Amino acid sequence: MVLVKVLRITSYNDPETGKAGKQVELVEVRQRGGQPFVMGGVGEDEARVVKGIVSQLQSMGLFPQMREFVFPKLSLFLTENEYDLLGTRLEVNDTYELVFKDGSISLQKPEGV
Numbered sequence: 001m002v003l004v005k006v007l008r009i010t011s012y013n014d015p016e017t018g019k020a021g022k023q024v025e026l027v028e029v030r031q032r033g034g035q036p037f038v039m040g041g042v043g044e045d046e047a048r049v050v051k052g053i054v055s056q057l058q059s060m061g062l063f064p065q066m067r068e069f070v071f072p073k074l075s076l077f078l079t080e081n082e083y084d085l086l087g088t089r090l091e092v093n094d095t096y097e098l099v100f101k102d103g104s105i106s107l108q109k110p111e112g113v
Contacts, residue, residue: 028073
């Protein structure tokens with residue numbers, strides 16, 4: 001089981017048949033570990049000040065926050081009919097459990113969601 005998030009849904013036309021379809025990109029989401037802030041050769045007080053400044057810059061949107069790491073996992077190219085047969089309306093930022101079992105792949109809503 002892998003936790004995935006819908007990163008992007010793009011419409012496309014099949015180049016051979018001209019039929020409309022959707023490209024769905026799923027990415028694995030891994031929470032960033034709570035590693036301590038370490039700066040070599042710097043005292044504890046200075047490190048705390050730098051961490052506070054970086055935190056303020058992040059809250060102002062000037063410095064990106066890194067809460068989770070995202071890794072490409074699965075890209076689906078589906079015709080409109082296949083997308084309908086999927087039986088699930090995927091939306092960007094929806095989170096699913098990607099389950100591999102007995103030669104099949106399935107998407108399930110995580111428990112508690």
